[in-house]
Amino acid sequence: MKLADVFSDLEPLEQNEGPQPVVQIAATPQFVEVMGYFRRVLVNQEFSQRALQLSAQAIALNAANYTAWQFRRRCLTELHAASSEEQRLAAWRDELEFCDEQCRNNMKNYQVWFHRRACVEQVGEPQKELQFIEEILAEDAKNYHAWGHRQWALRTYSLWADELSFVERLIKEDLRNNSAWNQRYYVLQHTTDIKSPEVVKAEIAFASKWIEIEPNNDSSWAYLKGIVRPVGYSAYPEVQQMCERLAAGALDEAAGPTQEGDASKICLNALSLLVDILQAQNTPKGTARAEALCKQLQRLDPIRINYWIWRAQQPRAMG
Amino acid sequence: MEGFAREAHRAYIKRVSEDADSFEYAVSEHLRMSGVYWAASALYLVGALDDLNRDDVIAFVFKCQHDCGGFGGNVEHDPHILYTLSAVQILCLFDALDQLDVEKVLAYIGSLQQPDGSFYGDEWGEVDTRFTYCALCCASILGRLDALDVPRAIHYIRACENFDGGFGCVPGGESHAGQVFTCVGALAIAGALEHCQRDLLGWWLCERQTPGGGLNGRPQKDADVCYSWWVLSALSLLERDAWIDSAALRKFILSCQDVQGGGIADKPGDEADVFHTFFGIAGLSLLHDESLEQIDAAHALPVKVLERIQSQRKAASD
Numbered sequence: 067m068k069l070a071d072v073f074s075d076l077e078p079l080e081q082n083e084g085p086q087p088v089v090q091i092a093a094t095p096q097f098v099e100v101m102g103y104f105r106r107v108l109v110n111q112e113f114s115q116r117a118l119q120l121s122a123q124a125i126a127l128n129a130a131n132y133t134a135w136q137f138r139r140r141c142l143t144e145l146h147a148a149s150s151e152e153q154r155l156a157a158w159r160d161e162l163e164f165c166d167e168q169c170r171n172n173m174k175n176y177q178v179w180f181h182r183r184a185c186v187e188q189v190g191e192p193q194k195e196l197q198f199i200e201e202i203l204a205e206d207a208k209n210y211h212a213w214g215h216r217q218w219a220l221r222t223y224s225l226w227a228d229e230l231s232f233v234e235r236l237i238k239e240d241l242r243n244n245s246a247w248n249q250r251y252y253v254l255q256h257t258t259d260i261k262s263p264e265v266v267k268a269e270i271a272f273a274s275k276w277i278e279i280e281p282n283n284d285s286s287w288a289y290l291k292g293i294v295r296p297v298g299y300s301a302y303p304e305v306q307q308m309c310e311r312l313a314a315g316a317l318d319e320a321a322g323p324t325q326e327g328d329a330s331k332i333c334l335n336a337l338s339l340l341v342d343i344l345q346a347q348n349t350p351k352g353t354a355r356a357e358a359l360c361k362q363l364q365r366l367d368p369i370r371i372n373y374w375i376w377r378a379q380q381p382r383a384m385g
Numbered sequence: 386m387e388g389f390a391r392e393a394h395r396a397y398i399k400r401v402s403e404d405a406d407s408f409e410y411a412v413s414e415h416l417r418m419s420g421v422y423w424a425a426s427a428l429y430l431v432g433a434l435d436d437l438n439r440d441d442v443i444a445f446v447f448k449c450q451h452d453c454g455g456f457g458g459n460v461e462h463d464p465h466i467l468y469t470l471s472a473v474q475i476l477c478l479f480d481a482l483d484q485l486d487v488e489k490v491l492a493y494i495g496s497l498q499q500p501d502g503s504f505y506g507d508e509w510g511e512v513d514t515r516f517t518y519c520a521l522c523c524a525s526i527l528g529r530l531d532a533l534d535v536p537r538a539i540h541y542i543r544a545c546e547n548f549d550g551g552f553g554c555v556p557g558g559e560s561h562a563g564q565v566f567t568c569v570g571a572l573a574i575a576g577a578l579e580h581c582q583r584d585l586l587g588w589w590l591c592e593r594q595t596p597g598g599g600l601n602g603r604p605q606k607d608a609d610v611c612y613s614w615w616v617l618s619a620l621s622l623l624e625r626d627a628w629i630d631s632a633a634l635r636k637f638i639l640s641c642q643d644v645q646g647g648g649i650a651d652k653p654g655d656e657a658d659v660f661h662t663f664f665g666i667a668g669l670s671l672l673h674d675e676s677l678e679q680i681d682a683a684h685a686l687p688v689k690v691l692e693r694i695q696s697q698r699k700a701a702s703d
Contacts, residue, residue: 079461101414105461131415133463136509180511208603210554210561217557244604248559251548255557284592284604292548369594373587373628384584 069099069123072116078102079109097127108137113144122164129172135181158188166198169212173202179211183218192223200232207236208245217252229253241276244285251292261297269293274308277335281312287335291342295384299343306343312336334367341377342384353381389669389676390644391431394662397647398424399436401659417459418449422471423663425478429687430666430678439479446472447484454486454493455507465507466497470519473526477690482527482697491532494520501544502537503555513554514545518567522684525574526691528698539577542568550585562593562602566615573622573683587625590616598633599652609651610641610661613668618682621671631672638665 079102104124107117118141124134142161146154162185168178186192196219202212220226230253236246250272251260258265273290277283294305313336337359344356360378364371402424421442428434449457449472455464456472469490476482497505497520504516517538524530544556545568551560552568565586572578593600593616599608600616613634620626640653641661648657649665670680679688 108461128415132458132465132507133415133461136463136507139509176511180509184509208606210559214554214558217555221557242605245559248547248557252557288549288589288604296548369596369598369630369633370591370628371630373591376628380584384588 069103069120073103073106073120076103076106076110079105100124100127104134108133113141115145117141118145125168129168129175129178132177135177139181139184155189158185161185162189169198169202170205173206173209174211176211179215182215186219192219192225195219196225196232203236207240207243210245213245213249217249220253221256226253226257237276241280242283242285244288247285247289251289260293263301266293266297266302270302270305274304277308277312281333281336284335287339291339295342299346306340309336309340309343313340332366334363337363337366345381345384348381356381389639389674390642390647391676393644393647394642394649394666395428395431395433395436395647397643397657398427398659398662400647402437415458415462416468418446418456418468418471418475419458420659421445422474422478423659425475426680426685426687427659427663427666429478429690430670430680431676432678434478439481442475443479443481443484446475453496454489454491463507464493466494466504466516466519466523467506469493470523473523474684474686477526477686477694480690480693482694487527487529491524491527491529494523495532498534498538500537502534502539502541504538514542514552514564514571515554515567517542518571521571521574526684526686526694528694530575535575535577539572539575539580542571543580546582549589550582551589559603560589562590562600562612562615562619565590566619569619569622570683570685578622581623583623583625587620587623587628590620590623590625591628594629594634597637598630598635599637600629600634607652608637610638610649610668611651611664613638614664614671614685617668617671618685621682626671635669635672635674638668641665 078099100120100123104120107114107120118138121134121137121141124131138161142157146157149157162182165178165182165185169182172178186195196216199212199216199219202209206212220229230250233246233250233253236243237250240246254260254265254269260266270290270293273286273293276286277290280286290305294302299305312333341356341359341363344352344359357378360374363374363377367374402421425434425437425442428436445460446456448460449462449468451457451464453464455466456469457464458468462468473482473485473490476485494504497507497516499505499512503512504520505512506516520533521530521535521538524533542552545552545554545558545564547553547560549560552564553559553561554564558564569578569581569586572580592604593602593612595601595608597608599610600612601608602612602615617626617629617634620629638649641650641655642648642665643650643657646657648659649662650657651661666677667680667685670677671682673679680686681688681691684691
């Protein structure tokens with residue numbers, strides 16, 4: 067059925083933004099038609115099945131139209147104000163299904179994820195969410211919205227049980243997945259005392275394992291530092307030992323003149339953390355060595371040369 | 386290397402602002418308010434604000450205002466804090482704040498603050514540190530930070546800090562340069578930058594510079610012109626902007642220009658859009674390009690505009 071027939075009782079409402087096109091809208095005839103009727107049902111506050119379907123068309127034309135998403139929630143709420151609980155749940159389940167498709171097609175859209183949360187809250191079956199998000203992450207492992215939605219579901223419905231193994235699986239797939247490293251921290255923060263010696267030791271071992279496999283990975287190093295820095299490096303000498311070992315190769319390289327491309331072979335992260343650790347020791351020997359390392363880093367990491375000059379003069383910056 | 390194609394950009398912005406048949410125009414209907422802000426700000430920075438028709442723009446802005454005081458992204462669109470900030474910023478650029486019912490806007494923004502200090506984006510309850518920034522920036526521009534519970538807002542931002550010193554959109558959200566800007570910007574506006582770990586966060590931000598000179602938003606991501614603004618403004622507020630290689634960044638931004646057609650793209654070779662054109666120009670302004678007006682890193686408005694507002698406010702209270 068044509069839109070004009072479905073809405074034969076309504077006049078489309080044109081976008082009216084004033085005389086100058088600086089703020090006017092024109093697009094395909096279909097866009098103009100759908101949006102014309104949609105503006106009309108908005109103004110009329112018509113909460114009906116046909117209006118709900120129309121909003122889906124508006125979303126298909128532009129999924130970031132936050133007003134259309136809001137309208138759907140309002141519409142569903144009003145339509146089922148007097149329905150049985152069963153009917154109401156069925157409608158929201160359908161909506162969640164509609165959302166599945168929209169999330170897949172518009173993975174980076176804020177509105178669709180927020181709408182999804184509202185649906186889950188209505189339907190109350192959060193277990194399925196973890197599976198759904200896993201599918202999304204299989205396509206885009208760093209999708210910010212999907213991770214945010216996952217954290218919400220985990221937190222709101224206490225679904226922590228299998229999350230660490232899920233995260234480890236993702237890190238196995240891509241050890242540079244910073245979102246997965248962040249998620250690991252998030253889970254531990256909510257399920258353990260992240261500053262306790264047992265957790266710190268276990269996480270040093272975990273991060274070190276992945277650093278040994280790939281020493282040039284900012285994410286695993288940032289995680290390691292995030293775990294140990296707050297409790298102090300001195301109680302965990304294994305961190306310095308690893309840095310010394312990984313930096314040794316770098317220092318050999320650094321003895322000679324650096325050439326284009328050398329930096330990728332040199333473990334800047336090991337050198338950088340070594341500077342943090344040595345400076346935190348606050349001994350004349352450690353400070354002097356850190357200063358020498360900063361000089362090396364000025365040469366090895368030239369794009370951040372000003373940072374390394376500054377670090378050499380700030381012995382307590384990262385302590 | 387190509388220089389800054391000022392005239393081409395100027396013509397581009399004017400063209401896309403007026404070409405209502407373009408694809409970009411159609412899909413940006415819901416955020417037209419922000420589009421106008423990006424266009425007007427970019428033009429102001431290149432000294433050509435007059436390319437837009439002041440009366441038309443102001444009329445449009447007020448057509449988007451609702452009785453609650455908030456502004457929608459376009460006419461007939463629901464109010465949202467994102468577009469409320471854009472609307473206020475546009476009125477600032479065109480020196481038209483005197484037409485605004487300030488108390489009404491403040492009442493709207495204040496109504497979105499939650500007991501935990503966070504802000505909803507609109508009545509539907511999405512929470513994000515972007516909205517905290519919008520609220521504080523708006524109230525600050527209007528000279529009325531006292532209308533919000535600033536200590537609680539700071540408290541919420543601190544809850545969004547991560548182990549790497551960065552910030553996410555909610556507590557636990559991965560550090561992201563865009564969110565870092567909103568959190569650092571909000572703290573700067575609140576006079577509370579002491580709550581950032583300046584050196585740790587400064588290092589995380591300068592790690593965002595890639596070998597090509599451009600900045601990315603998260604580890605392992607590609608450089609994108611929009612981060613020239615988000616990363617650099619945050620570094621600048623933290624007084625750590627000297628840590629990156631400015632010349633390399635400038636070169637990257639200029640390499641994303643469409644020298645003939647005008648406009649700046651997200652990365653070299655891509656198609657230009659207004660969003661990246663503004664953020665590219667704003668980045669160059671932060672790099673102290675002398676041919677551009679200076680931009681304020683916290684409020685994302687030209688320094689001159691903020692100075693004018695302050696002197697007007699002072700004159701009104703004297």
